[in-house]
Amino acid sequence: MTQRDLPALSIVELQGLFRRREVSPVEALQALEDQINASNGRIGAYLVRDVAVAAAEAEKADVSLPLGGIPIAIKDLINVKGQQCSCASKILRGYRAPYSATAIERLRAQGAIPFGRMNMDEFAMGSSTENSGVQITRNPWDLSRVPGGSSGGSAAAVAADIALGALGTDTGGSIRQPAAFCGIVGFKPSYGRVSRFGLVAFASSLDQIGPLTKTVHDCALLMNAIAGHDSHDSTSLDVPVPDYTKHLGGDVKGVRIGLAKEYLIEGIDPTVRHAVLAAVKQLESLGAEIIELSLPHTEYAISVYYILATAEASANLARFDGVRYGQRTENVTSLFDHYARTRAEGFGPEVKRRIILGTYVLSSGYYEAYYLRAQKVRELIRRDFAEAFKQVDALVSPTSPGLAFKLGEKATDPLQMYLADIFTNAANLAGICGISIPCGFAEIEGGKKLPIGLQLLGKSLGEARILQLAHAYEQSTDWHKMRPALSPITA
């Protein structure tokens, strides 16, 4: 073990070294910073980071705490007091958070050090991180491809061993899909499980903060820290949080796993289909019972999602008006001109497109046909899952129908980009939890490999069971041990 191997460790492994006093948090942070300096230029995962602030926290770290001295990378829309929070948007250039999100306070209470602001699609709107108003992020497995999105910076950093773990957010798949594209673990908690206080809102009825990690055990540790009721978020659920790590390692014999026919449709990449079906067999060999079932309203999820998410976004983003914070245009002729030009200059194309769509579906004459109808179909989707979870403990599917695509490949066709979220959107609409874990690789040109993600969905507040199942699968395979061949430091 040399210094430069430290960032490649899991959180659990690094914590062990800290507790045995073999390595100090200050040394680990320095090793991480060295690795970021070596690799981030190629990946583009970090927007900014403040080493001095993190080093001061590392000096004082209490390694007896569950996350003592562990640096965690933070998606750039979760407020950390004193640090930038730009949402990768020009409109929030220079914004410094005057307070910390509850999820950040809780990470700190467990000893973690929030370190680094991670690139993302602007305001979390996108599935490739190409909509960032700052920079693109590249997939560590193939630098000509996207890392997925919107939490692409968080996912790419963990996969490239330039972060121990990260926080992202998932509104329609924005943690799970980049985790799948980058070959790591990404978890979307049930709606209300993690406080949204201090998270810049995209679609308030869908957003959740969650972890991106190298292993399921690390994911459980971060969930232990961030989950729980918060009086600052009226949608947070006042339900006790189990110790998720205690649920790992148990027997999965007799666990009932549903395979919905609507999730194995035409158009899935054959390598993805093959890997997912092999994973289902593997789960069966571990003792799980596979039950075929139907989620009849699945095909409507994307339509419902893009109506409701854009409607909520158009309202949430009204606050960016150049009055109290953010960029403000100059030489204004009227208040309307102030608003319209400030927002024209500050927002990128995808954000504008979604504000227009969201405003449209809420506008007089169209509200009932689009917004209200979408809310009703949302209820039907929710019921589909409620029925399914009477029969099964978990549902299995691909995380994404395809592999990480080329930079620019879908950038000019928003509808094609939206369709990439086909297997992830419904979980947000129904408020249930879901994880993506690596389940194989596809060979591509030039001898390269791209990771494939397996999605396991669980009922609302069923996190412990999903983590247990994901852990059992992970431990029975070697996929999570694979790393991209991007040699981080040239010795």
Place this chain on the structure above:
Amino acid sequence: MASKVDVAHIAQLARLQLTAAEADLFEKQLGAVLKYVEKLTEVNVEGVEPAAHAVPIFNVFREDKPFNWFSAAQALSNAPQQANNLFIVTKVVE
């Protein structure tokens, strides 16, 4: 459902200035999205209550107690323009 969005009108409602090229492009792209979501008309939603949230929680109250939150200086820390502990805004009355 309509398949054509009056983007100029909607942009006004959204307080968002668009170039002619942006308006054209969005009209085409959003037309395609709206055509796609037309499939929602196939669904029988008779008697279905709309779901605003996936988790039904209503009327969450907290105690009405004062607590320390931002000072004026903190609230103004990101203001584009400020003076005398106040935000400077664009003139709204002539």
